[in-house]
Amino acid sequence: MANDPIHQFQISKLIPIEIGGLDFSFTNSSLFMVATVATAGAFLYLTTSSRGLVPSRLQSVSEMSYEFVANMLRDAAGTHGMKFFPLVFSLFMFVLVANLLGMFPYFFTVTSHIIVTFALSMLVMGTVVIYGFWKHGLKFLGLFVPEGVPAILVPLVVLIEVISFLSRPISLSVRLFANMLAGHITLKVFAGFVVSLGSLGALGIGGALLPLLMTIALTGLEFLVSFLQAYVFAVLTCMYLNDALHPSH
Amino acid sequence: MFVAPAFAQELETEAHGETHSEVGVDHGAGGGSFPPFDSSTYPSQLLWLAITFGLFYLFLQKVVLPRIGGILEVRSDRIAQDLDQAAKLKEEADAALAAYEQELADAKSKANAIGQDAREAAKAEAEAERKQVEASLESKLSEAEARIALIKDAAMRDVGQIAEETTGLIVKELIGTTMDKSAVSSAVKASRR
Numbered sequence: 001m002a003n004d005p006i007h008q009f010q011i012s013k014l015i016p017i018e019i020g021g022l023d024f025s026f027t028n029s030s031l032f033m034v035a036t037v038a039t040a041g042a043f044l045y046l047t048t049s050s051r052g053l054v055p056s057r058l059q060s061v062s063e064m065s066y067e068f069v070a071n072m073l074r075d076a077a078g079t080h081g082m083k084f085f086p087l088v089f090s091l092f093m094f095v096l097v098a099n100l101l102g103m104f105p106y107f108f109t110v111t112s113h114i115i116v117t118f119a120l121s122m123l124v125m126g127t128v129v130i131y132g133f134w135k136h137g138l139k140f141l142g143l144f145v146p147e148g149v150p151a152i153l154v155p156l157v158v159l160i161e162v163i164s165f166l167s168r169p170i171s172l173s174v175r176l177f178a179n180m181l182a183g184h185i186t187l188k189v190f191a192g193f194v195v196s197l198g199s200l201g202a203l204g205i206g207g208a209l210l211p212l213l214m215t216i217a218l219t220g221l222e223f224l225v226s227f228l229q230a231y232v233f234a235v236l237t238c239m240y241l242n243d244a245l246h247p248s249h
Numbered sequence: 250m251f252v253a254p255a256f257a258q259e260l261e262t263e264a265h266g267e268t269h270s271e272v273g274v275d276h277g278a279g280g281g282s283f284p285p286f287d288s289s290t291y292p293s294q295l296l297w298l299a300i301t302f303g304l305f306y307l308f309l310q311k312v313v314l315p316r317i318g319g320i321l322e323v324r325s326d327r328i329a330q331d332l333d334q335a336a337k338l339k340e341e342a343d344a345a346l347a348a349y350e351q352e353l354a355d356a357k358s359k360a361n362a363i364g365q366d367a368r369e370a371a372k373a374e375a376e377a378e379r380k381q382v383e384a385s386l387e388s389k390l391s392e393a394e395a396r397i398a399l400i401k402d403a404a405m406r407d408v409g410q411i412a413e414e415t416t417g418l419i420v421k422e423l424i425g426t427t428m429d430k431s432a433v434s435s436a437v438k439a440s441r442r
Contacts, residue, residue, distance in 0.1 A: 009284040011294075022292040029290070030297035037305040044313045051320050053327060059320075066317045086310035093309070094302060113285045115294050120302075181285065 005188035009112055009181070029116075032101060032108040040097040065093065069234060076238035077245050084241050087127065091120060092234035099180060099226035103219070111229075112180040114173060121172035124237045132244040143247040172236055179229050183222045190215045412437045 015026035044065075047058040055063055069089045073081050095111055102109025110116055132140035144161040145154060193211035197204045284290070413434045420428050 006283060011284055011287070011290045017293075023289060024293050024296045026297070027290065027293055029294055030301075033297050033301040037301045037308075041305060041308050041313070044309070044317070048313065048316050048320060051316070051323075053320075053324055055320075063317060063321060066314070066321070086306060086314055089314060090302065090306045090309050094305060110298075113290075113294060115285070115288075115291045116298055119295055119298055123302075177285065 005185045005192065008108070008184060008188060011113075028108045029110060029113065032098070032110050036094060036098040036101055036110060039101065040093045044093070065089075072235060073238045073241075076235065077242035080245050081238065081241055084127070087124075088234055088237050088241070091124070091237055092230055095120070095176065095233050096227060096230035099230055100223070102180065102184065103222060103226060109180050109184055111176055112184060114177040117173040117177040118169065120176075120233075121169040124172065124240055125169045128240050128244040131241075132247060135244070136247050140244070140247045143243055147248070168236075168240060172233065172240075176229050176233055179225055183218070183225050187215060187218050187222060190218060409434070409437060409441070412441070 011027045011029050013023075013025040013027050014031060017024045017026060043058075044062050047056070047062045050056065050059065052059055066089070069092050070082070070085060073085055073088050077084070098110040101107055102112065129140075132143070136142075144158045144165065146157060146161070149157050190211045194208045194215060197208035197211065200207075413430070416437055417428060417430065417433050420426075420433070
């Protein structure tokens, strides 16, 4: 089981809880959600507690992430979009810290489960749809009708727009999920090669060098992917929120 | 291999909505399924995600983001304030420099004026003195000329008498007789003409 690359995604119950026939157990996934939230929250809270006019290094990390997300949101959705800043920042930090925590050996990667990423993307799309209708009423549907399209093409364009809108939560969630899943499986497989080749004797140890180097390179790549996927998730969130704020094309 | 049925299962459970847990439990109990598609774990994951992410969101919104926003705002305010102050100080320095230059120019022109005045005063004084000296010289000169004229007149007056006396004496020596004074003087007068 230890060499099974899928094993790392196994969910095990730590505190079994069952309510109304549904299994709400506190699992290793829940534990790492708590760890993610605690790490991110504690980092942001503690590094800014001195409120230094001249920031310390860690305080400037918190400030940089704040300004990074703020600029991202302002560029994509304008100043009106800043009312969604807490949401986007929470999503970015949650995904980023969950991804990075997953890079520790034996740690569980919260974002490698489609239900988590899907829930997060549905949170985004739900916000977009509810805010869009609440703010613009039926004009929000203008999102699906680009201006300047010949009347004959309108039904086709609307169909395409609707499909693309509906596929957004899927693409948003699958992108993050698949990246984390595939990255961790690849890492595990190559690391497994190191062990199995290494156990074959002298020649095997020489041969194990290759997957070892590969594992090292992949680890670096996975850190990049961890950040990049959090960034992509946040950027797309900003762009979708922009649709809710300014539905006309 | 196992992905396809699991994914199909997921789609099915999505469609069924509420029933998915039961299906999932059955499926999970079967074992060997791909964990991310094991829908028996979904309720737990969703619940804990909602709890943790919800708390995280609230914590960030209520505590962390206002704090970081405040820090950044205070800093940018402070920077703007410092820049303002720097601009103000620069203005003051510029004003002081302008005032200094103005005063310097004033002082220069004043110095020039004083110099000019002094020069003119000195010139006037020298002129006055020169005039005075000239005047005194002139008076001395005329005085001297008057004296010379006086002496000359006196001398001229005496010349006749001396000539008469001398003539009288010479005649006496030559002829041994005393001549009449008036004859001598008329003779001298005649010869002087």
